[in-house]
Amino acid sequence: MSFPQPKPEVPQLPQHLLRTIDCQQGAVRAVRFNADGNYLLSCGSDKSLKLWSVSRGTLLKTYSGHGYEVLDADGSYDNSQLCSCSSDKTVILWDVATGQVTRKLRGHAGKVNCVQFNEEATVILSGSIDGTVRCWDTRSRKFDPIQILDEAQDGVSSLKVSEHELLTGSVDGRVRRYDLRMGQLHVDFINSPITCVCFSADAQCTLTSSLDSTVRLLDKSTGEMLGEYKGHKMKGYKLDCCLSSKDTHVLSCSEDGHVYCWDLVEGSLTLKLPVGKAVVQSLSFHPSETRLLTAMEGRVQVWVAENHLK
Numbered sequence: 001m002s003f004p005q006p007k008p009e010v011p012q013l014p015q016h017l018l019r020t021i022d023c024q025q026g027a028v029r030a031v032r033f034n035a036d037g038n039y040l041l042s043c044g045s046d047k048s049l050k051l052w053s054v055s056r057g058t059l060l061k062t063y064s065g066h067g068y069e070v071l072d073a074d075g076s077y078d079n080s081q082l083c084s085c086s087s088d089k090t091v092i093l094w095d096v097a098t099g100q101v102t103r104k105l106r107g108h109a110g111k112v113n114c115v116q117f118n119e120e121a122t123v124i125l126s127g128s129i130d131g132t133v134r135c136w137d138t139r140s141r142k143f144d145p146i147q148i149l150d151e152a153q154d155g156v157s158s159l160k161v162s163e164h165e166l167l168t169g170s171v172d173g174r175v176r177r178y179d180l181r182m183g184q185l186h187v188d189f190i191n192s193p194i195t196c197v198c199f200s201a202d203a204q205c206t207l208t209s210s211l212d213s214t215v216r217l218l219d220k221s222t223g224e225m226l227g228e229y230k231g232h233k234m235k236g237y238k239l240d241c242c243l244s245s246k247d248t249h250v251l252s253c254s255e256d257g258h259v260y261c262w263d264l265v266e267g268s269l270t271l272k273l274p275v276g277k278a279v280v281q282s283l284s285f286h287p288s289e290t291r292l293l294t295a296m297e298g299r300v301q302v303w304v305a306e307n308h309l310k
Helices: none
Strands: 016-022 028-033 039-044 048-053 059-064 070-075 081-086 090-095 101-106 112-117 123-128 133-137 147-149 156-162 165-170 174-179 184-189 194-199 205-210 214-219 225-230 241-243 249-253 258-263 269-274 280-285 291-296 299-304
Touching (some): 028 291, 039 081, 048 070, 048 081, 090 123, 101 133, 214 249
Parallel strands (some): 028 070
Antiparallel strands (some): 028 039, 039 048, 070 081, 090 101, 112 123, 133 147, 214 225, 258 269, 291 299
């Protein structure tokens, strides 16, 4: 007589509200964890970038220097630098400790939607409504980009960099993956304007969300579709999607005030997290723990799993 196998433990999901932070910077356009997940960045429509402690919910510093609303930001691996981009067509490199502008990078012909450091924080990559990705050397005294990628036929809405690979999503409905080491470009056609792209933690897959209210999981090397996730509403806003830190779940913002969370393998909706009554603008999953940031209107919410409630 054999006993049934014990069921594997269901991964916890961040569904308990730990705190709400009133950012007081107009509408929060994007919210991001830093590299180790101890801090968060909020990008405001009032032209400011703010750095907060996640555990205490306290404001640590405000960074002012953009001429228009801040749309995205990223922290360097050692937490010494920040980069941000704005509707003012510029990218700014900041010194975290002093709050000073280290470098203001101009060259994009339109608003800059997305920005990220490479892993060593030696290069900043920025994607713009002008259809280009520009690569900036953070150590150079020159202000020109070291490389311009102009393959997109429309605005670049999202980009992610992982080691020697760059993933971009564009309003032309295409996901482009650049192998910077080999000098190769791989293109997948989604047939709907793309709002967000990301790599899976194991670097085998890519995740894309688009304005047909669908999130798609693609095999990175073949472009084969591995999963489709639906139920949320994404028709007119540039909203984020992401994977949980262990690649077990797919998460997406929605225009109906919820964050949708699907089981990656089964594709079934596991959690519909009620954030509020407006559009969930942005989200960010903790790099290692079961924690989630969401942004709605002028506030940021920190969500944790049950067993993490202090």
